[in-house]
Amino acid sequence: MVGLLQRAPWSELADDLTDPVVRDALRLSLVCSAGATALAFVLGLPLAWVLARTELPGRRAVRALVLLPMVLPPVVGGVALLLAFGRRGLVGQYLDDWFGVRLPFTTWGAILAEAFVAMPFFVIVVEAGLRSLDRRYEEAAATLGARGFTTFRRVVLPLIAPSLVAGAALTWARALGEFGATILFAGNLQGETQTMPLAIFVELQTNLGGAIALSLVLLAVSIVVLVSLRERWFPA
Amino acid sequence: MTLDARVEASVGALRLDVSLDASSGETLVVLGPNGAGKTTLLRVLAGLQPLDAGRVAVDSAVLDDPVTGTWVPAEQRPMGFVFQDHALFPHLSALDNVAFGLRARGVRRPDARRRARTWLERVGVAGHAGARPRSLSGGEAQRVALARALVVEPRVLLLDEPLAALDATARIDTRRQLRRHLEAHDGARVVVTHDPVDAMTLGDRVVVLEHGRVVQSGTLADLRERPRSRYVADLVGVNLYQGMADGGRIRLRGGGELLVTGTLHGEVFAVVHPRAVALHRREPEGTPRNVWTGTIDHLDVEGDRVRVIVAGAVPVTAEITPAAVSELGLTIGTAVWASVKATEVSVYPV
Numbered sequence: 001m002v003g004l005l006q007r008a009p010w011s012e013l014a015d016d017l018t019d020p021v022v023r024d025a026l027r028l029s030l031v032c033s034a035g036a037t038a039l040a041f042v043l044g045l046p047l048a049w050v051l052a053r054t055e056l057p058g059r060r061a062v063r064a065l066v067l068l069p070m071v072l073p074p075v076v077g078g079v080a081l082l083l084a085f086g087r088r089g090l091v092g093q094y095l096d097d098w099f100g101v102r103l104p105f106t107t108w109g110a111i112l113a114e115a116f117v118a119m120p121f122f123v124i125v126v127e128a129g130l131r132s133l134d135r136r137y138e139e140a141a142a143t144l145g146a147r148g149f150t151t152f153r154r155v156v157l158p159l160i161a162p163s164l165v166a167g168a169a170l171t172w173a174r175a176l177g178e179f180g181a182t183i184l185f186a187g188n189l190q191g192e193t194q195t196m197p198l199a200i201f202v203e204l205q206t207n208l209g210g211a212i213a214l215s216l217v218l219l220a221v222s223i224v225v226l227v228s229l230r231e232r233w234f235p236a
Numbered sequence: 237m238t239l240d241a242r243v244e245a246s247v248g249a250l251r252l253d254v255s256l257d258a259s260s261g262e263t264l265v266v267l268g269p270n271g272a273g274k275t276t277l278l279r280v281l282a283g284l285q286p287l288d289a290g291r292v293a294v295d296s297a298v299l300d301d302p303v304t305g306t307w308v309p310a311e312q313r314p315m316g317f318v319f320q321d322h323a324l325f326p327h328l329s330a331l332d333n334v335a336f337g338l339r340a341r342g343v344r345r346p347d348a349r350r351r352a353r354t355w356l357e358r359v360g361v362a363g364h365a366g367a368r369p370r371s372l373s374g375g376e377a378q379r380v381a382l383a384r385a386l387v388v389e390p391r392v393l394l395l396d397e398p399l400a401a402l403d404a405t406a407r408i409d410t411r412r413q414l415r416r417h418l419e420a421h422d423g424a425r426v427v428v429t430h431d432p433v434d435a436m437t438l439g440d441r442v443v444v445l446e447h448g449r450v451v452q453s454g455t456l457a458d459l460r461e462r463p464r465s466r467y468v469a470d471l472v473g474v475n476l477y478q479g480m481a482d483g484g485r486i487r488l489r490g491g492g493e494l495l496v497t498g499t500l501h502g503e504v505f506a507v508v509h510p511r512a513v514a515l516h517r518r519e520p521e522g523t524p525r526n527v528w529t530g531t532i533d534h535l536d537v538e539g540d541r542v543r544v545i546v547a548g549a550v551p552v553t554a555e556i557t558p559a560a561v562s563e564l565g566l567t568i569g570t571a572v573w574a575s576v577k578a579t580e581v582s583v584y585p586v
Contacts, residue, residue, distance in 0.1 A: 136323040139284050142310035143317035144337035145388060154336070158327040 001219070008216060009209040016213035024191045025199035025214065029176055032107065032195055036114035036175035037122075037168050043115075044122040044167070051123070052130035070120040077116055078184025085112065085185070109186035110193045114175035121174055122167040129163025130156075166229055173225045177218065238424040239281070239392045242290035247276045252448040258392070258424035258441075265439030266428045269467060273448040274428040275320070278394045281426065282317045283310035294391050311340075314423075316385030318395040322377045324369035330356065330380045331365040337388040355383040359417060375406035382417060391423040398427060399434055411437050432471040444468050462584050464505060473543075475508040475552050481583060492550040495526050495578045503586040510543060510555035512580035516573040517564055526576045528552060532568055535561065546574050 009016065016022060050056060051063050069077055085092040085103045095101040103109040137159060141151040157164070179197040186193035188202065196214050203211040242255040252273040258264040268274050279285040281292055283299065286307065292300040294315070299308040324333050334352035339345065356362045359379040361372075369377055378398060385393060398414060399407050415438055418425050427438050435442055436456055443453040444467065452464040463469040469476030479488040481504040486494040494506055514520070520527060530548025537543075542561050544554045552574045566572070 134323075136319055137325060139310070140317070140319060140323040140325070141336070141340070142284065143282050143313075143315065144340055144384065145311050146336070146340035147311050150340055154339075155325060159325075 004212065004215055004219065007208075008212050012209055013213050013216075016207075016210045017217070019210060021190055021194075021199060021203070022210055022214060025194055025196045026217065028107065028110070028191070028194060029196040032110045032114050032182075033172050033175040033178075035111035036118055036178075037172040039111060039115040040119040040122040040171045040175075041164075041168060044119050044171075045126060045164075048123045048126035048130055052127045066123050067120050069117050070124075074117050074178065074180030074182075075184055078113060078181035081109075081113055081116060081181060081185040085109070104185055105187040105189065105193060107186075107192055110182050110195060113181040113185040114178040114195075117178050117181050118171045118174035121170040125167035125170060126160065126163050129160040129167075133159055169225050169229055173222060176221060237296075239292075239294055239426065240296075241281060241292045243277055243280050243287050243292070244289040245276060245280050245285065245287045247273060250276075250448045252276055252280075254443075254445065254448070254450055256426075256443055256450070256453075258426055260391075260422060260424055262441065263418050263425040263427060263439050265435040265442045266426060266445055267432065267435045267439075267442050267471070268428075268430060268445035270430055272445045274430075274445055275396055277445070278317070278396050278426065278428055281392070282315050282394055283308060283313045284317075314391040316388065316390035316393045318378075318381050318385050318393070318398055320397045321401045322369070322381035324372075324377055324381055324384070326369050329366050329368060330361065330372065330376075333369065333380055334384045334387050337384065341388065352383070352387060355387045356380070359383045360413070373406065374402045375410045378402065378410055379413070382414070386417070386421060389423075393418070393421055393423060393425045395425070395427045397429055399429070399431065414438060461507075461582070462505070463507065464586075469507070473510065473553075475510065475513070477506045477508070477550075478586065479504065479506070484578070486583070488550060490550070492528065493526075494550075494581060496581045496583050497578050498581075498583040500583055500585060504583050505586055506581050506583045508552070508576050508581055510553045512576055513552055513554035514575045515544060515546070515554050515556060515560070515564060515566070516575065517570075519573050520575050525578060526550075526581075528574050530572060530574060532566055532570045532572060535566065535568065546572060548574075552576075 047066060051059060082089065082104060084090050087093065087096055087102060087104065092103065095103065103112055133156065137155050138151050141155045146154065177197055182193065182195060183198055188194050188198050196218060200211045200214045203214065237257045238260045239258045241257065243252060245252045250273050254277055256264065266274050266277060276285065280287050287300055287302065289302060291298060298306045299313055300306060325336065328336065331349060331352050334355055335348040338348035338351060353362065353365060356365050359382055361376050361379045364372060364376055372380065399411055402410055411434060418438060429435055441454070442456055442459060444451050444465065446465060446467055452459060452468055459468055460472045463472055463474060463476050466476060477488050477494060479486040479494065481498065481500045481502060483499055483501065484496055486496060486504060486506055488494055496506065528548055528550045530546040532544060533547040534545035535542055541555050542558055544556060544566060546552050546554065554574060
């Protein structure tokens, strides 16, 4: 950290940050990490519910699969995504043939790659939140005439809101820093799939100042996330 | 009959097997020690848990019957449930907690809030309408929970240990008010409690539940005069014996004999009121009476009386004045004779 701050070209920081490559990367990072977080939310919430609340036979296997990307090297994840969603991939060929949807080397692909790597954080935090939720609130809602979905919307969601926020923040932070799976599955096209970590990698070889400026932005983001969630993990 | 139920269910090792009914305007108290299955019984009635066998019906509409495969889920049952520690929604104000049931039934927000406010006024917590549950006292939370259950006008109101979460002062006050609100509700009420005082204050009829079974049911006077289990006898504070009667003599189960004036034969219960037990330091003489020896195990001061628990071949509790205690010089471990006149023993068949 100190090294990063000490070498920071403070005077040229403004120039570096307005460079088109940097601006594109910044914009793409925000778009992709937000998209990945949204995707994790939409897919992860039902998944967390299933894992926390049902007695589905294959539940343990599903959990293992969901959590796998946490321990899997992201590069391997990228290869797997290519084999699945690539143009000749298991799912990808049908997406292409039937819907004309091509994911690899597109912004959507970058979003998918980031979501793949980051979603486990959301699922794990939200599942824990659901498990620690006192079931009697749902039972009370039922005895008051609320059906399943009403109870979920008006009782469960508000009560697990802290978990949703924490899970989304972690997911977003992880997605923001995603490198391996993204570069493998989505490539490194400026303005299309080149997010900040990818741009840092490229800049480092030609323009150290730009790389440092981008790194500083990511560092600042990490600190903001940490500070805003500290109450949750390190209560005073 | 408003509520008519026969419930067989298991909770862990406990087998619950209970029949009960309650009509409109009546409060049925289910009284029993912890772990007797009281809460499970309420949960089955409310539809939060299925029954293994039996039947639950309200106003002759069947809600749960495994034989016919009938099952009405909790949210469609005409029942209100007041949970032991209230289970108020922590993210909603008292007002919105009460309005919840109406909103879930499709009542529009302004209308639901207006009716909820009326109920908060009725139970006397309108001043806390905007408060979150965590800032309410135990008594206030209890009233909000009651209003929340009553606002949807359930045919049957179920209350699980409604006063257990309150401290002693709030309890007395809330108990009296609760009785008033229960009487104002025109459906049937089922109150579960382990506290005989609650049972006596709130209930019209009592069902005593032990180990998942009904050991006795009836009015409180029935319970007091003819307890049918050690638990009930302890609750109403009398000595209960069981044995084989042969006219004026009962051979007690735990050993020893009891002389009575009855003419019953066979298995009987015998009740001796502690006030009918006299204690002596020397062996007493005279009229036909039961005399047992023992040592004092315990002395409990209760108001202007002292309950003296005497351990011996025939354990007995006597209730005497503090003056008598000091006159006789009774302390724990003192050897005493306890005597009971045969006419003071009431005997009834098992």
